[in-house]
Amino acid sequence: MSANSFGTLFRVTTWGESHGPALGAVVDGVPPRLALDEAFIQGFLDKRKPGTSRFVTQRRESDTVEILSGVFEGQTTGTSLSLMIRNEDQRSKDYSEIAAKFRPGHADYTYWAKYGIRDYRGGGRSSARETAARVAAGAVARRVLGDGVTIRGAVVQIGPHKIDRAKWDWSACGENPFWCPDRDMAAKWEEFLDATRKAGSSAGAVIEVVADGVPAGWGAPIYGKLDSDLAAAMMGINAVKGVEIGDGFAAAELSGEANADEMRAGNAGPTFLSNHAGGILGGISTGQPVVVRFAVKPTSSILSPRRTIDIDGNETEIVTKGRHDPCVGIRAVPVGEAMMACVLADHKLRHRAQCG
Amino acid sequence: MSANSFGTLFRVTTWGESHGPALGAVVDGVPPRLALDEAFIQGFLDKRKPGTSRFVTQRRESDTVEILSGVFEGQTTGTSLSLMIRNEDQRSKDYSEIAAKFRPGHADYTYWAKYGIRDYRGGGRSSARETAARVAAGAVARRVLGDGVTIRGAVVQIGPHKIDRAKWDWSACGENPFWCPDRDMAAKWEEFLDATRKAGSSAGAVIEVVADGVPAGWGAPIYGKLDSDLAAAMMGINAVKGVEIGDGFAAAELSGEANADEMRAGNAGPTFLSNHAGGILGGISTGQPVVVRFAVKPTSSILSPRRTIDIDGNETEIVTKGRHDPCVGIRAVPVGEAMMACVLADHKLRHRAQCG
């Protein structure tokens, strides 16, 4: 019942607080003899690290990963991998006010209600800083998946502004600070988020993650469904409030005729004429791209004072200073990709276990 | 890694095919000395059973539950509960065509791709008939939760037609065959679904499940989040393609100021001025109502011929005859309630384990 672990065969356990000495992940169940070194993992961490543009937090962290176990002479050994990232920029004074007050929209009150104690420095364990450990684990998962599976994420909506899907170009994602696949919309978002940032406000976002190359047959029926595990994985990312597979909520408006993805004969398995299902039927992959979307709420770390109570139950107000993300959804892209990688790696191994 | 089990401490394992002799659930981890008998469970099964209106399947099943173990003299004993429901109406001839062809939008192809064998009679294990076992288990979960927690579900959208939330009246739900809380919309749905049914088509739906009385502090951080487990539970229901907590995808359009649920002093814990969060922050309950919504796609069992392939890879067409639900979302209401009950019961026990 480990609240800090996920996955069944490819299993990740994370630890660490925002302002503790370090954070990390133990990754278990990794097949042996996979090439792995710190540089490979670092590439993914660099996509998530703070300070890469004015639209993300200015906290200074190099997010340098160390492999402490499980790799020998450049290869995984089959034993547990320990990955550690030291915290470097821990200006605790930024957060002193929140020791006594609960920030609305944060986990301050609920941790207090549950545990009767909380590490208030930067949100402690509830800080999105924990997602660095997920990204590191996700890099290992990509090695398990191998080169046949490609996982890419994009931001498809910031605030009320949605991309034009007809303009989708994956190569655009790397050219703007938003992972936006629609070049025109990227320009609009820049304007919108500059205004948001200057107002000390924050904006929500929707992220889409697509996995190409997943063969038919991964996943499992009933409670081991691939979409069920993806839903849990994405909903568990900080600030996520909704998850969709394929057409998602839009499917509720379709007729049965429109929604069914028809099949034609293909070279290797069927060719589907559409992908409303997002690559999953009955909890099992179809061989089409696996498509997941998730909604990220606007962070509650804003400069406008909000009404709240303190730990003694008195009414008060709070303004969250400090270095925050005007749109946390942006840095959620590599995190969503990592969770997709971890879920798929787990199901690859689970499928191999049962079906050889 | 049991694909047919869910939950950690309150743990449900189900079995059974659509056209086998029976289906059932083993429920483990149940606290001792809870009052339980078959009549209590039957009440919930009767809400889900087929044939209650012309808008659901006409298959004839009484869905009578038997308790085979775990109850002694009207009380749970703390050992594993075995609940069994015999299948009565198994007209296998209705389904003979699907032995050789894959129905688009169903799990036929993916089970075949994964296992190389499938019980094609009525969908076998992939049939939504399995959800009867969930509903039975959910009844047990309600006993674990006790009377302080109330769980209610409603259909809030069928096809493109959404209810007017201002007209929400829980008492209306029992008065129409749609679990619709908006009396005006219920009339409109009747018209819409009659047309759908006569056209041999099908419609999607959105269901909302609300739990009142959940105390602050249930759930857990990181990968044991209450919302993460709810997302998995709801996404794992047949035909579900999206899950939201609280404002869900709409939260992406809000500003941080609008989204943060402000707090004032209350008699027992804080009073929140809004519930955008759907009763969960940082994966832990706030004490507000827990609000989940999920989207159900239109079933692919329709009378219009759809293009597909057969098990030898040849191109063909298929028409799904038989007795199907024009809108499977309707019968998903008691299933969604049951999953909510199971997740909450599990987290109640998990919280008690760690925090006493």
Add this chain to the structure above:
Amino acid sequence: MSANSFGTLFRVTTWGESHGPALGAVVDGVPPRLALDEAFIQGFLDKRKPGTSRFVTQRRESDTVEILSGVFEGQTTGTSLSLMIRNEDQRSKDYSEIAAKFRPGHADYTYWAKYGIRDYRGGGRSSARETAARVAAGAVARRVLGDGVTIRGAVVQIGPHKIDRAKWDWSACGENPFWCPDRDMAAKWEEFLDATRKAGSSAGAVIEVVADGVPAGWGAPIYGKLDSDLAAAMMGINAVKGVEIGDGFAAAELSGEANADEMRAGNAGPTFLSNHAGGILGGISTGQPVVVRFAVKPTSSILSPRRTIDIDGNETEIVTKGRHDPCVGIRAVPVGEAMMACVLADHKLRHRAQCG
């Protein structure tokens, strides 16, 4: 945390009380397309069933198994198997006295202390009747293992009388009612147990289970050790108080030189010059026979009055009438074989998952 489940990938969940309507097992994680029918399972149940000789309980049970799910046209489908055995002989009046008194050496008091309720009829859930479900599951496990792995059990000690290992002949096991591989000792045991039975007393036993054909590499390091899982599996059988792998406790008396199993070059992997290790090193199989022994205490169901207390805490005495096994260790042989099969099947799948 299911107390009624074991295994990770090959996962068994059991249910049922001694005097309830039935008992059963749900077996999950079974690979698809394995030949399986009730006759195959029944063969193993018949080895464990009561009434086969005067040395075991005279309760009349045919222990007929029904497969309720998971098999289609004679093959496993990859979904959960439900196996059910109805109880036939439930003379509850035999057990009426134990409703109010705790039998020493039984689980009566501890179930009461834990749950505050107990099904006292025949021991309820704590009855060794539950092991029928294990034997049924073990039959499925043998299908997972295939013909390359042979699992055989024998009784090597009853009361103080140990077999002469030099006389070990597997073919003798089927010729006497004790699964005794030493023909001379079988005669002695007959005499000893007749005396025990007539005295209304009971005797303990030691069982040895050997698996031939296990390839090198099954198992896992640290907490997933093959011997660790075997120890849990055997210790969890009713009345077992000790478990050994290979030389077991005798290894403590050896020198390092004597204990190390030396290796020579073989045709496929090494040839070992001895098997003190019982086929397992570092938690992983060596390719030699896997050898486990476990000690079964004498049942406390005896005719001599024993001092005890009643459920109100008053001092009293109890005599356990009814139809009991003078030596429960005899019927533990097929149970131990079944647990060996289940553990090995699980590790076969786990190995395939991680190492392909």
Add this chain to the structure above:
Amino acid sequence: MSANSFGTLFRVTTWGESHGPALGAVVDGVPPRLALDEAFIQGFLDKRKPGTSRFVTQRRESDTVEILSGVFEGQTTGTSLSLMIRNEDQRSKDYSEIAAKFRPGHADYTYWAKYGIRDYRGGGRSSARETAARVAAGAVARRVLGDGVTIRGAVVQIGPHKIDRAKWDWSACGENPFWCPDRDMAAKWEEFLDATRKAGSSAGAVIEVVADGVPAGWGAPIYGKLDSDLAAAMMGINAVKGVEIGDGFAAAELSGEANADEMRAGNAGPTFLSNHAGGILGGISTGQPVVVRFAVKPTSSILSPRRTIDIDGNETEIVTKGRHDPCVGIRAVPVGEAMMACVLADHKLRHRAQCG
């Protein structure tokens, strides 16, 4: 299916190789607001650390523990604890020969057979150095158990020399380098092990661990038995080949009359007139002391050349140089205590979850 984790609610995940930079444990499920600091954990590590007498390995390790997460202002927070111990003395040259040859009686060959790669430096992950992480986790478990439960271990046999149980005096254990409760036997062991050490040989041992103060009701039926979990925990310690509860294998020689622990009325629950059961009936604690014994084989790291093969399959010989324990059983005492603590802490939480 994490091979590097154990426990259900109190859950420990370990990592690290003998000659890597560090090793550690992540401990999850810890209740909040328990006092914990490094000094408390260090006290237990100091009992296990190398170099404390001439009868254990002379490797120099301070085994200094660092708490990296999960503790705030001297109290546990309810989130995952990360405990790290750096390796200091890593003279890799001592172990160079074993890169190419398999040491008989070690895990060298089986890791190779399983993974096709192994970290041969000091045994890598298979080294008993991993048990330092268990001891650290065990210290946390003791905090979960609180002062009411006392866990103590002793060596009761070295080689063929068993203690006289009539002379048992717990206070003697701390006065000799063997954790021997029989002062006379300690003198004999000193002589015996000096001879063993000088001969470059090694000796086995039997360890007994006793937990006082465990209330009746911990544990669970069937597959969640307290003795089953203890058996797994102890059998999983390096070099252990047998586990007993209470009378263990000796119970097989008793009659039912002799073995049943009779009960008389006591002040709080029954008073038992004997403890053949070792404090556990039906998998659930009786309130008597919980008694476990385990056999440790003699280490195969000896100076006499043993026949073996190399990684290319050629026949050769090997002598294991380096700094080894002449009797690894001695340092297994704090490890056995730690495993007892972890299992009991887990069951304390599991019992609270189900039974309040």
